[in-house]
Amino acid sequence: MxxxxxxxxxxxxxxxxxxxxxxxxxxxxxxxxxxxxxxxxxxxxxxxxxxxxxxxxxxxxxxxxxxxxxxxxxxxxxxxxxxxxxxxxxxxxxxxxxxxxxxxxxxxxxxxxxxxxxxxxxxxxxxxxxxxxxxxxxxxxxxxxxxxxxxxxxxxxxxxxxxxxxxxxxxxxxxxxxxxxxxxxxxxxxxxxxxxxxxxxxxxxxxxxxxxxxxxxxxxxxxxxxxxxVFVSKLLGHPQINLIPCKIFRDGDALQLISLDGAIRMGVPAHLHGAIAAYGGDQLIAGIRPLHMTVVAHGVNGEAGLNQCNGLVYVYERLGTKGVLTAAVGKQQLDVITPIEMSFDYDEAITLGIDTERILLFDPESEKNIQQL
The missing domain is CATH 3.40.50.300 (P-loop containing nucleotide triphosphate hydrolases)
Incomplete structure (x- = not known):
């Protein structure tokens, strides 16, 4: 050897x-x-x-x-x-x-x-x-x-x-x-x-x-x-990671990410505050893997707010032991992995939850992870 x-x-x-x-x-x-x-x-x-x-x-x-x-x-x-x-x-x-x-x-x-x-x-x-x-x-x-x-x-x-x-x-x-x-x-x-x-x-x-x-x-x-x-994040995983262009909203010590169309609002977890402060910009790409999103309600819209967003079912597929839902949320299409026993109809109202503890943040220009800049 x-x-x-x-x-x-x-x-x-x-x-x-x-x-x-x-x-x-x-x-x-x-x-x-x-x-x-x-x-x-x-x-x-x-x-x-x-x-x-x-x-x-x-x-x-x-x-x-x-x-x-x-x-x-x-x-x-x-x-x-x-x-x-x-x-x-x-x-x-x-x-x-x-x-x-x-x-x-x-x-x-x-x-x-x-x-x-x-x-x-x-x-x-x-x-x-x-x-x-x-x-x-x-x-x-x-x-x-x-x-x-x-x-x-x-x-x-x-x-x-x-x-x-x-x-x-x-x-x-x-x-x-x-x-x-x-x-x-x-x-x-x-x-x-x-x-x-x-x-x-x-x-x-x-x-x-x-x-x-x-x-x-x-x-x-x-x-x-x-x-x-961004390239590495997209390469690892199927469906690919959801990438959402966002503005950074500062309210005292609290930080939020708001999608450019305003349809999605996410609280920034404390472990990312330092990286955002060092980054210094006012826009980011938020990366959320489909397995880090959940279906909170469907058939009727639930309450949209921080870390929850409303949309419409676009596509639903059963793939072996899991389901893959694609939902139209504002101007974005978001993929979500669901339990196989769930079912959805086209254009059905849906509310999605986001696990922001798992969120990834990328610089829109360089597409680099801001935690590694």
Whole structure:
């Protein structure tokens, strides 16, 4: 195993800068998850680490070694892609053993057997060793592809969207298996995904990318609860966070946020007073996650006031174990997560409650979290 260090890493493709001065330290044995939308630079970053793409600028260190000039097969880095890339004419055992028989390795047959069997047991595919890929399920194929990367005993393991193409039920199961595997392999790992559920449930640390730049790094729970900016707050959660442009109203020691159309009034909790004072502006974007709002009344409007607002039902969907309500409140559309047993009619009057203790505040110009300015 080894640590991984990226120093001001950049990659340009003609006029497109895919990765922009990216710096990151990954500790020996750490499992980090890199989250971002399509085009964020996630896969390019993995390819720069693996050496299959040459950086325009910057340095890659594995342990204490600067590896920029070292060929990919000599870096002791293994990469598993979204596609399984299994050899269709080789059985599972032969697919697992193939990297160990590549030119330059020439491991003894006994060691190859030991490694293959060890990985097969760890990934619970030991009963599949004689099968051809065409006789495997998608989940089994994914485990074989992962095993082929792990059997090399790499210093750094790179996983590029390894389960994104699986169905929802299988993705959930594979997330559980990856979490268990993480405690066993102790290999420095960079796991790339666009799925926020994977990002929050896996890994020791979360790295959020957008347009080739790191937006935030931290423990998954910390990033979810304290996003650095509007982009990060929108990326983590479905439905997305509600964002309400507001004016700051000061009444002595009390602070309120009033939506620009006047339809929503929220009291500012004491723990945010200092951040607003330091911010100094008179307008903010208030961020409220759908799970931090509740339905107070429906069928008739309740009493609108501080931390409660009236509106009309626009859309209601049942999604498995929860409901998602979209309500028109003034000029805003607000999403609310509801218990599955509730039901609503289109254009029905509704009153919503807001848990302002969970509110997030962003600067309208920079879109940064004012608590992190």
């Amino acid at each position: 080894a640590s991984l260090r990226l120093e001001n890493l950049s990659k340009d493709y003609d006029s497109v800068q895919a990765v922009k001065s990216l710096s990151l330290d990954v500790a020996d044995g750490e499992f980090i998850v890199m989250l971002g939308p399509s085009g964020a630079g996630k896969t390019t970053t993995l390819k720069l680490i693996a050496g299959v793409v040459t950086p325009t600028d910057g340095k890659v260190y594995i342990g204490d070694r600067l590896v920029n000039a070292i060929e990919p097969h000599k870096r002791n880095v293994a990469m598993a892609f979204e596609s399984y890339a299994l050899y269709p004419h080789k059985n599972v055992k032969q697919n697992l053993a193939f990297p160990l028989k590549a030119p330059g390795r020439k491991l003894p047959a006994a060691e190859i057997e030991q490694r293959v069997m060890g990985v097969a047991e760890m990934l619970n595919i030991h009963m599949l060793l004689d099968r051809l890929p065409q006789h495997l399920s998608n989940g089994q194929k994914q485990r074989v592809a992962l095993g082929r990367a792990m059997v090399r005993e790499p210093e750094v393991l790179l996983l590029d969207e390894p389960i994104s193409h699986l169905d929802a039920k299988l993705r959930h199961r594979m997330r559980t298996e990856f979490k268990a595997l993480e405690t066993e392999i102790h290999t420095t790992t960079v796991y790339v995904t666009h799925d926020y559920l994977e990002a929050l449930s896996l890994g020791d640390r979360l790295v959020v990318l957008n347009e080739g730049e790191i937006q935030q790094t931290g423990m998954p729970d910390d990033v979810f609860l304290n996003p650095a900016n």
